Amino acid sequence: xxxxxxxxxxxxxxxxxxxxxxxxxxxxxxxxxxxxxxxxxxxxxxxxxxxxxxxxxxxxxxxxxxxxxxxxxxxxxxxxxxxxxxxxxxxxxxxxxxxxxxxxxxxxxxxxxxxxxxxxxxxxxxxxxxxxxxxxxxxxxxxxxxxxxxxxxxxxxxxxxxxxxxxxxxxxxxxxxxxxxxxxxxxxxxxx
Amino acid sequence: xxxxxxxxxxxxxxxxxxxxxxxxxxxxxxxxxxxxxxxxxxxxxxxxxxxxxxxxxxxxxxxxxxxxxxxxxxxxxxxxxxxxxxxxxxxxxxxxxxxxxxxxxxxxxxxxxxxxxxxxxxxxxxxxxxxxxxxxxxxxxxxxxxxxxxxxxxxxxxxxxxxxxxxxxxxxxxxxxxxxxxxxxxxxxxxx
DNA sequence: CTGTCCATGTAAGGCGTTACATGATTGT
DNA sequence: ACAATCATGTAACGCCTTACATGGACAG
Numbered sequence: 001x002x003x004x005x006x007x008x009x010x011x012x013x014x015x016x017x018x019x020x021x022x023x024x025x026x027x028x029x030x031x032x033x034x035x036x037x038x039x040x041x042x043x044x045x046x047x048x049x050x051x052x053x054x055x056x057x058x059x060x061x062x063x064x065x066x067x068x069x070x071x072x073x074x075x076x077x078x079x080x081x082x083x084x085x086x087x088x089x090x091x092x093x094x095x096x097x098x099x100x101x102x103x104x105x106x107x108x109x110x111x112x113x114x115x116x117x118x119x120x121x122x123x124x125x126x127x128x129x130x131x132x133x134x135x136x137x138x139x140x141x142x143x144x145x146x147x148x149x150x151x152x153x154x155x156x157x158x159x160x161x162x163x164x165x166x167x168x169x170x171x172x173x174x175x176x177x178x179x180x181x182x183x184x185x186x187x188x189x190x191x192x
Numbered sequence: 193x194x195x196x197x198x199x200x201x202x203x204x205x206x207x208x209x210x211x212x213x214x215x216x217x218x219x220x221x222x223x224x225x226x227x228x229x230x231x232x233x234x235x236x237x238x239x240x241x242x243x244x245x246x247x248x249x250x251x252x253x254x255x256x257x258x259x260x261x262x263x264x265x266x267x268x269x270x271x272x273x274x275x276x277x278x279x280x281x282x283x284x285x286x287x288x289x290x291x292x293x294x295x296x297x298x299x300x301x302x303x304x305x306x307x308x309x310x311x312x313x314x315x316x317x318x319x320x321x322x323x324x325x326x327x328x329x330x331x332x333x334x335x336x337x338x339x340x341x342x343x344x345x346x347x348x349x350x351x352x353x354x355x356x357x358x359x360x361x362x363x364x365x366x367x368x369x370x371x372x373x374x375x376x377x378x379x380x381x382x383x384x
Numbered sequence: 385c386t387g388t389c390c391a392t393g394t395a396a397g398g399c400g401t402t403a404c405a406t407g408a409t410t411g412t
Numbered sequence: 413a414c415a416a417t418c419a420t421g422t423a424a425c426g427c428c429t430t431a432c433a434t435g436g437a438c439a440g
Contacts, residue, residue, distance in 0.1 A: 002287040003399080009294040019419050032289040039400060041421060063408060064420045083294055084302040086309035087287050091428095095194040095279050097224040097347045102201040102275055104340035110276040117278035126383070133379060140376065148296035150374035155289045158361050160382045165357035169350050182342035184332065187325060190352045191318070195427080211391050231428060233393060255436060256392045283400095 003043055004052075006033055008071060008079040011053060015070040018044055028152065031129065031159055044069055052078055100173075108177045115174045122170065126163045129156055195235055196244075198225055200263060200271040203245060207262040210236055220344070223321065223351055236261055244270055292365075300369045307366045314362065318355045321348055 010016065010024045018041050025035045047053045052075035058066040071079070096118055103111045133156045140149045176183065202208065202216045210233045217227045239245045244267035250258040263271070288310055295303045325348045332341045368375065 001399085002285070002290050006290045009290065009297070012294075012297060017419070018421090019417095029290060029293055032284060032286040034283050034285075034400095036401065038402085038421075038423095043399095045421095060408090060419095064406080066419065080298065083291055083298050084306070086306055087291070089313055090285075090287060091226050092224060092284075093194070093226075093282075094224040094350075095282060097350060098194055098198045098201065098221060099275055099279070100350070101221055101344055101347050102204075103343035103346070104337075105201070105204060106272065106275050114276070114278055121281055130379065130383070133376075133382075137376065137379075145296075147374050150376060151295035152293055153376045154295070154365055155293050157365075157377055157382060158286075158289060158292070158358070160379075161357050161361050162354055164383050165353050166350070169353050173346055173349075182339050184325075184329065184342060184345045185349055187322065187329075187352075190325075190349060191322070191356050193427085209391070210393090211389095226428095228429065230393075230395095230430085234427095237393095252391095252436090255390095256434080258391065 002033060003035055003039065004047060005079060005082045006035070007040065007043060007047065008052060008075055009083075011069055011071045012076060012079055015056070015068050017066060017068055021069075029155070031125070032155060047075070051075075108180070112174060112177050115170055115177070119167065119170050119174070122163050122167045126160065126167065129159045129163065132156055133160060194225060195227055195231065196239060197271060197274045198227070199232070199235060199239065200244060200267055201275075203261055203263045204268060204271055207248070207260050209258060209260055213261075221347070223317070224347060239267070243267075300372070304366060304369050307362055307369070311359065311362050311366070314355050314359045318352065318359065321351045321355065324348055325352060 006025070006029060007021060010021055016024065018037070021040050021044075022035070022037050025033070025040070044053065047069075048055060051072055053069045054072050056068040056070060058068065060066060096114075099114055100111075133153065136149060136153045136156065140146060140153065143149055172185065198217070198221060199213060202213055208216065210229070213232050213236075214227070214229050217225070217232070236245065239261075240247060243264060245261045246264050248260040248262060250260065252258055288306075291306055292303075325345065328341060328345045328348065332338060332345065335341055364377065
């Protein structure tokens with residue numbers, strides 16, 4: 001369960017509330033592991049039952065108690081175990097490719113429209129990732145925690161290069177359809 | 193709901209049983225939309241309730257009836273509607289990137305091990321896709337349904353180039369860690 | 385005679401999403 | 413005065429996974 005371990009990961013930097021965790025997700029791992037609020041609260045309850053986190057309760061009259069979650073020793077151990085254990089192979093789902101797969105069933109103009117939407121999506125995702133990357137670039141210049149930042153940036157590198165690959169492919173498909181050419185690419189152009 | 197529409201897509205070529213559909217998935221869209229058997233049967237039941245498919249029942253004494261699913265007119269219409277409608281943006285989840293993100297918490301040797309496992313996974317996925325691609329390449333040479341095959345191949349192109357991008361990144365990370373260098377890549381090397 | 389293929393499903397559980405619900409504090 | 417932020421959760425639903433269950437036909 002990756003969400004559990006991502007939470008443990010954040011708590012290993014510092015104790016936090018569920019609310020803080022939600023923000024931490026949104027500002028960092030969001031693009032490869034989004035988490036919504038209700039999920040975070042439920043998972044924190046689970047982690048507590050499993051003894052991987054413990055909570056410090058701050059009573060506030062007239063409001064719900066504030067709960068600050070801390071890693072336990074067991075939580076730390078579990079996080080380290082997970083962090084150095086290869087994950088089983090993961091399935092990917094790309095609904096858009098289903099549309100492409102059956103593209104023969106509709107006309108090229110319709111497919112080109114779909115591609116254009118997709119291109120916009122990917123371009124805006126790419127722009128966001130690039131913007132984040134540039135911020136990191138500045139931060140890493142004069143940083144103490146250079147090594148930590150480096151690993152954070154690696155995920156952005158992944159995001160940028162995979163979105164770039166998708167974009168290149170989308171453009172190539174669009175070009176071919178516009179040219180009325182139904183020619184697959186050469187393998188050697190795909191693998192490099 | 194993409195599974196529903198993928199099923200409609202397959203049925204638009206020819207009527208099939210649930211069993212046939214499972215095989216169709218496994219031999220074609222598996223790598224970007226895996227579907228398991230129980231899911232397919234349940235979804236077929238739903239499609240039937242919605243009037244998008246109808247079933248021809250073949251009674252076989254001493255065994256469960258065999259059910260051949262046909263698209264209805266409504267099913268065809270719904271499939272075409274879906275096929276030419278842009279999909280809302282999709283979230284992606286890459287558990288492996290969570291491990292990378294928190295890579296600073298463990299030592300480089302452990303991370304390198306994780307990378308090596310990942311590289312193996314990606315390489316074998318890539319090899320499978322390339323093999324499928326080559327089979328298609330031969331088929332498309334002397335085909336009547338050249339256009340349909342072309343769209344099928346496009347999804348493989350996508351799979352190959354995105355896996356290749358992932359592989360390049362994995363190797364680059366591994367090289368840097370082995371060299372003890374915590375330097376992010378230049379943006380210009382990522383976007384092209 | 386053993387295993388794989390054909391062909392059907394049910395049951396239970398896990399993870400994620402969306403919508404609902406509350407209420408104080410801080411900023412414009 | 414109004415909106416956004418801080419801070420907590422619950423309920424219901426949807427999709428997917430894993431395991432379980434049945435049984436004939438056919439090939440080695």
